[in-house]
Amino acid sequence: MSVNILLADDHLMVREGLKQVLELDHDIDVISEASDGYECLNLINKTHPDVVLLDINMPNLDGLQVLSIMKQQKMKSKVIMLTIHKDVDYLIEALDAGCDGYVLKDSDSETLKKAIFDVYNGETFIEPSLTVLLNSSLAERDVMKDKLSELTKREVEVLKLIASGMFNKEIASTLCISERTVKNHVSNIFKKIEVSDRTQAAVFAIKNNLVDIK
Template identity: 60%
Template sequence: MDAIKLVIADDHSMIREGLKQLLELEGQFKVIAEASDGVECLEILSKEAPDVLLLDINMPNKNGLDVLKELNQSGNRKVKVLVLTVHNEVEYLIKAVELGVDGYVLKDSESSELKKAIMTILNGETYIQPDLIPMLNAKMISMENDYDKIDSLTKRELDVLKNLAIGMYNKEIATKLEISERTVKNHVSNIFKKIGVSDRTQAAVFAIRNNLIDIHN
């Protein structure tokens, strides 16, 4: 049986070397290339055809999530992608899942878990490190609750919330939306009740968390 071909993308050379030695020890895996940043990783993948990409999230030039996004946009993603990271924050995991990652494992996991993850995703299944799953489930439930809250808002209330979230006062919102200031005040009160917040700051956080506004513009 031919060895499973791997590419390792990580900006720390010691980690790449350690993974290479660990995985090649028994002859089951073969590291065919290494990348120290996201750009180099994409260049390698344009020339090589590995079975699995071991992908770190924090890398210079392009991070791991950017690499995953570009692989998806190419429309011809054949490689299985296993994120191998120090990040146990659920936001990174959620984003990776949204981008269609095949597996997600923390760097401090046992070598047996890493190998199991590789074999699982090669069999067409998704592998999320088991102790991360409760955190993922809890976050998904929270997100579903937020979706319900957003759906409860009228189009006008949504417009008010978006403008409130970028720091506009009631008078400014009224002028922009061509409605009375009293109407805006009533909308704000209804918004607070529907999304379960008590002030404008919490409402703004809710809007940002749910990508209702683009904070980069």
């Protein structure tokens, strides 16, 4: 029985090349192709592919938005993100969104086919070259979460205001506390999250999604 594939990429030549490579394997059948996010969702509903090869960068809806909608609507197709992005942050975002696989566009055909069959059989496939970076990044994220959990509710409030660019006097006025108390909170925050200045504290807050990046 063939694995039915939907190719979603806004570049026609990429889709044609992928289709030719994949269909050399008689156990893979490309049943539909989409050039943007909306078309991809419509074709998933119509054709019910086993696996969607989904480009992250697409017009109208990008790949991560498509994946989010698929999860919301409980679509059963497996999803492999197919991307040029080697940044591990994209990989983590895709995994958090619920993708089943993550493959780089410059991977060889055997890697892509392995990803398809692994995902079809219920496994998660991650580009081998990114697994070490992923493990390192996840370990760093766990450490940051542990540090964040040590902060009191008030210290988190102060950290957010530091990250927004406020000085101690402004923080004191905003929270209706003394500037001396703010200084104590800032000192405790620096010790707990192991930073030495306000810029490092702001970076820590951003990485932990305590503030929005504008």
